[in-house]
Amino acid sequence: MDTSKTTPGSSNSREADWAAIEALDNHAKAIAKTTGCAKDAECRSAPVGNRGCGGPRYYIAYCAATTDSVTLFRKLDEVKAAENAFNTKYNVVSTCEFRMPPAVGIVSGVCAAR
Template sequence: MVKTWVKMGMGCVLLWAGVASAQETSEPEARAGYQSCDRAEIDQLESEALALAAPGGCEDVGQCRSAPVGAKACGGPRSHVVYCATSTDEDRLLKALERLEKREGQFNQQCDVFSTCEFISPPELELVEGQCRAVTPS
């Protein structure tokens, strides 16, 4: 039997005497790829990154910042995190968010993840009682 990998969208489909998905085939390389499609690592990286963001401690809204979180399959971030630049180790936060984005991008491609293609804009920021937060649209 002949195996062929065909690029379709952001992932691969295994064609083998008909169509078989990674989870349906007994091929070891396909099974290994399917088993790695567990979001636990992505969730852990996101939790670690968000724990670094401190929204409190600012005295002026100009000290408030937002940063993109994750990677949608269509491109762009899934959301944004709001934090105070004076009370957050910004370098550490941005590096953690970059690791998350890179790993989630790999995950999306490897696991054939689909998403909406809408752009998630950075939020407008406000300072309320020393806490940075996204402005809630009325």
């Protein structure tokens, strides 16, 4: 079964719905390449998910030179929409703090948060 096509929120199980979000999240991580950049300025970060009170769950670092950014952001939009639907369906709440994007750069040869 291709879980990247599963619609989160379409099952009757919280665990199955979250597994569908995790599958989308893992696909986004696979799209985000961390290798291939030679300078810190080529590294970027992107928000992932949608917490109950709003804002991303975390940020993912990637190399802009080797990552298909359009494909990555399309997948991240899917993750955000799926998590928003999950949060609504299950009345998820979270702490309300603003998470700033991390500083990113080359760390041990790959793009990573600093």
